[in-house]
Amino acid sequence: MTALADYNFAYLDEQTKRMIRRAILKAIAIPGYQVPFASREMPMPYGWGTGGVQVTAAILGPHDVLKVIDQGADDTTNAVSIRAFFQKVADVAVTTKTSEATIIQTRHRIPEETLGENQVLVYQVPIPEPLRFLEPRETETRQMHALEEYGLMHVKLYEDIARHGRIATTYAYPVKVAGRYVMDPSPTPKFDNPKMNQSAALQLFGAGREKRIYAVPPYTDVVSLDFEDHPFEVQTFEKPCALCGARHVYLDEVVLDDKGGRMFVCSDTDYCETRREEGQRGEMLADMKEAAE
Amino acid sequence: MVATATLIPGFADPVFDAQSSFRAAMDALSRPGTIQQIGCPLTPPKGLSAASAALMLTLCDYDTPVYLSAALAQGAVPGWLGFHAGAKVTSDKSNSAFAFFDKSSPLPAFSQFSQGTQDYPDRSTTIVLEVASLEGGARLSLSGPGIKGANEISPVGLPATFLDQWRANRALFPRGIDLILTCGNRLIGLPRTVNIKALEV
Ligand SMILES: [Zn+2]
Numbered sequence: 001m002t003a004l005a006d007y008n009f010a011y012l013d014e015q016t017k018r019m020i021r022r023a024i025l026k027a028i029a030i031p032g033y034q035v036p037f038a039s040r041e042m043p044m045p046y047g048w049g050t051g052g053v054q055v056t057a058a059i060l061g062p063h064d065v066l067k068v069i070d071q072g073a074d075d076t077t078n079a080v081s082i083r084a085f086f087q088k089v090a091d092v093a094v095t096t097k098t099s100e101a102t103i104i105q106t107r108h109r110i111p112e113e114t115l116g117e118n119q120v121l122v123y124q125v126p127i128p129e130p131l132r133f134l135e136p137r138e139t140e141t142r143q144m145h146a147l148e149e150y151g152l153m154h155v156k157l158y159e160d161i162a163r164h165g166r167i168a169t170t171y172a173y174p175v176k177v178a179g180r181y182v183m184d185p186s187p188t189p190k191f192d193n194p195k196m197n198q199s200a201a202l203q204l205f206g207a208g209r210e211k212r213i214y215a216v217p218p219y220t221d222v223v224s225l226d227f228e229d230h231p232f233e234v235q236t237f238e239k240p241c242a243l244c245g246a247r248h249v250y251l252d253e254v255v256l257d258d259k260g261g262r263m264f265v266c267s268d269t270d271y272c273e274t275r276r277e278e279g280q281r282g283e284m285l286a287d288m289k290e291a292a293e
Numbered sequence: 294m295v296a297t298a299t300l301i302p303g304f305a306d307p308v309f310d311a312q313s314s315f316r317a318a319m320d321a322l323s324r325p326g327t328i329q330q331i332g333c334p335l336t337p338p339k340g341l342s343a344a345s346a347a348l349m350l351t352l353c354d355y356d357t358p359v360y361l362s363a364a365l366a367q368g369a370v371p372g373w374l375g376f377h378a379g380a381k382v383t384s385d386k387s388n389s390a391f392a393f394f395d396k397s398s399p400l401p402a403f404s405q406f407s408q409g410t411q412d413y414p415d416r417s418t419t420i421v422l423e424v425a426s427l428e429g430g431a432r433l434s435l436s437g438p439g440i441k442g443a444n445e446i447s448p449v450g451l452p453a454t455f456l457d458q459w460r461a462n463r464a465l466f467p468r469g470i471d472l473i474l475t476c477g478n479r480l481i482g483l484p485r486t487v488n489i490k491a492l493e494v
Contacts, residue, residue, distance in 0.1 A: 021351070025322055026415040029322060030486075033415065061313060117324075180466070200441075217439035217486075219440055
């Protein structure tokens with residue numbers, strides 16, 4: 001980390017921030033459109049969210065409170081590293097509490113707690129182009145977006161139904177933003193797609209390696225692509241969270257022992273902890289309480 | 294000319310003043326119709342509102358050709374902009390990344406500015422227009438992305454053809470110009486997505 005000895009506030013130089021800021025304003029004005037930007041080398045490898053880090057660095061100020069999550073957790077290596085990076089280069093206040101954060105940088109998840117108007121959600125995006133798997137050539141996908149030619153995308157989703165009896169895509173499920181651009185919310189689970197729709201918070205997306213920034217303004221329609229006979233559906237979980245008893249939240253499977261014991265718990269660790277602090281108890285904690293008594 | 298212009302200071306704290314001014318611009322464009330405020334003190338060169346001046350220092354540089362209204366182009370602004378932002382002034386509207394207008398100069402048709410291309414709609418001009426007031430004029434209703442239901446503004450000093458011009462601009466989506474109205478140290482953002490209609494008096 002000695003390379004960081006002489007850095008500007010939030011690491012990026014002012015010219016780079018201006019360039020990224022201009023791209024962010026265009027992204028807001030053209031919801032779902034991928035604005036090209038001159039992505040910079042960051043002191044962390046690609047795949048560690050350098051696009052999201054650059055967006056956060058360009059908007060961050062001394063009065064912000066930053067939360068960083070990977071999956072739904074604040075304590076994974078990636079989240080801890082990015083949080084430590086901004087504490088070092090921007091001396092910014094950090095939190096794990098969703099409600100206290102003004103900027104939330106995420107990979108994979110959207111917090112369960114409904115976001116407010118004073119919050120910005122910054123996504124780390126590996127592959128921003130929703131049409132890339134259909135068409136590898138950038139010139140072609142750009143043309144498809146320009147002409148609003150999304151027929152192939154629909155065909156592919158429909159083939160998915162024909163083959164699997166349902167749409168098998170569970171992550172990076174494509175959405176249409178403000179009735180115009182098809183956008184990749186990657187790599188969030190499609191469970192979170194409905195949270196993007198008409199959110200009170202501004203949503204910004206940064207793809208470092210692919211050099212793209214895009215946005216969903218607050219209170220904007222975000223519709224998951226689907227078909228009349230096969231409407232969009234999110235995953236449902238059979239049981240509530242084993243720790244806090246929450247229903248209708250995204251759960252992760254946790255293996256308990258080598259005899260096949262397992263439980264399902266909230267992927268959003270802050271949400272789960274907050275509920276337990278409020279006295280909510282799931283099956284597993286109820287069992288432990290009984291055992292202790 | 295340049296020597297006197299350089300005497301007018303820019304941001305007192307270039308890093309944090311640009312950051313807070315950017316957040317005002319980001320909030321303005323992501324929540325059209327809300328009135329945002331530049332939080333740092335700034336003495337603009339003659340003819341420019343403090344908010345327009347802050348946006349210049351925050352967003353313009355060597356990479357962004359800047360078009361200036363006739364009145365602004367003749368005053369201290371070009372020298373100030375060059376000294377503090379390193380930005381080049383262009384007389385070609387259709388090649389400008391930003392265009393700044395004082396409140397007295399006539400606003401040319403939006404179609405004379407860069408509207409981007411269908412492939413690259415981001416390659417368009419952002420127009421920053423100073424108006425006599427952001428409130429107290431004829432009521433306009435706004436709807437579109439960034440707005441919960443509808444929002445209302447009542448700026449004073451928009452050209453008579455504004456609503457027709459805006460309708461044509463809106464119809465070009467995803468192409469089109471984005472507009473920021475300023476007065477004093479306050480601003481309103483009108484991205485190309487916003488629908489604007491006059492409310493009956
Ligand atoms: Zn839980």
